[in-house]
Amino acid sequence: MSRIDALINELCPEGVAFLELQELFDTKNGYTPSTTNKSYWAAGTIPWFRMEDIRENGRILDESLQQVTEEAVKGGKLFPANAIIMATSATIGEHALITVPHLSNQRFTSLALKPEFSSLLDMKFAFYYCFVLGEWCRNNTTTSNFASVEMSGFKRFRFPLPPLEIQREIVKVLDAFTELEAELEAELEAELEARRWQYKYYRDALLAFSDQDIRWAAMAEVGEFFRGRRFTKADYVEDGVPCIHYGDIYTQYGTATEKTVSHVRADMASSLRFAQPGDLIIAGVGETVEDVGKAVAWLGRDEVAIHDDCFAFRHSLNPRFVSYYFQTTAFHAEKNKFVARAKVKRLSSESLAKLTIPVPSLEEQARIVAILDKFDALVNDISVGLPAEIAARRRQYAYYRDRLLTFKEAA
Incomplete structure (x- = not known):
């Protein structure tokens, strides 16, 4: 039996309470300060987060690629530190835990924990549970002009509240697993990039016909x-x-x-x-x-x-x-x-x-295609070679994470 199982048996054998998102969090939509007002963007110090920040730097962030000035902040109020930003349109389900006061663009909805629940919910645990929320978001969208999350259901999404000791033990395990998975994936990505360069070299060489009179x-x-x-x-x-x-x-x-x-x-x-x-x-x-x-x-x-x-x-x-x-x-x-x-x-x-x-002749064209098809499958086909290994690592991590985040609800 794992330490987490032992803690669950000891502290909450009958299950855990669940609360709706709107009960736990104050929500606020992100926005983009006026781009025509150049003073908002000149030598700003306030982090303004976009999807590019998550792509570039990960999911737990304390600085952004762009900053704005204080006068760009609506009503003078920032999103608080240790809030989660969740993409509820466009790149739906992508999210990050922001550890500093900040703003975000309009793709994101900010989730700031209400003070009365600070002793019941660890925000790092909430961040990991937002992977479950993100999957719910991708399955519950409306499509008018563009895809966006059905927000009334979003606010009713329910978070589990196991005892803090269990939350923190799960965070510790997932932090370690995330670090290991990232290291393995980085090694595979580096190998894949090397294969891509090799493929590009041989493709260009085959199709240059420098040694053939065609x-x-x-x-x-x-x-x-x-x-x-x-x-x-x-x-x-x-x-x-x-x-x-x-x-x-x-x-x-x-x-x-x-x-x-x-x-x-x-x-x-x-x-x-x-x-x-x-x-x-x-x-x-x-x-x-x-x-x-x-x-x-x-x-x-x-x-x-x-x-x-x-x-x-x-x-x-x-x-x-x-x-x-x-x-x-x-x-x-x-x-x-x-x-x-x-x-x-x-x-x-x-x-x-x-x-x-x-x-070249049709026979030569067919010969080159057969060679490049094998290279292309090895490098690009998700069911073959290194891309499949990377995808398998991600599925393994997601499966393990979801198992840890599944709880019986108390009667």
């Missing part, structure tokens, strides 16, 4: 470009016409795909434009120069609707070969010369048509 051609010589037609996220449905939006190409897809993550209404079919099996679908716009020109080979059995900021490249080459070439350093160096660098970066079909591509 034909290079402008893309207009080996295929045609077709632009998609407009649809919006308001047109999305669960089951309809398969479609690919330009943003999905650099967030949802790899080298090739046989199915889509999105569908639009079936009654729109006559107004859409479609890519055919074997076409390369290319993002014509992006927030960065690197995003523009990302591509995915469409290998589905049927045609697929494409957004008007996408191009379909119809050709007689091996589609995976073309998609792999679009990932190379050489291709991006040439492509970058043609990107229109406005606020939104763009590539035209005329510019794409001028880019050059190697045209």
Whole structure:
């Protein structure tokens, strides 16, 4: 029997009390001080937390990437130290324990423990239990303009209150387990990054053809470009016409795909434009120069609707070969010369048509694709190699954490 089990048997054998979030915490929405008032952001000293802070520095934080001045604080009141910020829109469920007085942006709801419960709830324990809350949030969202948590249910979410001695013992165990898991994951991430660089090196070398005398051609010589037609996220449905939006190409897809993550209404079919099996679908716009020109080979059995900021490249080459070439350093160096660098970066079909591509024999294309498919699976497929090991570590940690945080409720 573990020490925690022994404590539960001794201190709360009949179960523990649960209280609603709104009973335990004062809640407050985050906000962004006016960005037009430059004095709010000049030499500020008050931490202002965004999702980027959690991504960059973890989940227990005492400093932020950006600071604001005192005059930027609404009503002169800061969120108190040792409060939890929970993302209740956009990156739902992400959270952090902030150990200093602070502000946060509007994605977050602040949970500050009411003073009368300070002797009943350890905030580090509450932080760990917010992983359970975060999962509840992801399963209880509304989708009007964008996903957000159903807040009336959020406020009724119930926290367990085991004796403080048990809470602190659980925190001690989870702190140690978190540190161990982070060390193991860092080692795996470093190994994965090394594999990615190795993969990039061999991909670029294979597709440079420096030791072969092959034909290079402008893309207009080996295929045609077709632009998609407009649809919006308001047109999305669960089951309809398969479609690919330009943003999905650099967030949802790899080298090739046989199915889509999105569908639009079936009654729109006559107004859409479609890519055919074997076409390369290319993002014509992006927030960065690197995003523009990302591509995915469409290998589905049927045609697929494409957004008007996408191009379909119809050709007689091996589609995976073309998609792999679009990932190379050489291709991006040439492509970058043609990107229109406005606020939104763009590539035209005329510019794409001028880019050059190697045209080896179909047998050589197939040979290269077979090699790169193995590399790609090892590095990127979540079910193969190091990514699977990292995912397994995270699942193991989440399972163990959830077991520790499961309590019988007292009658």
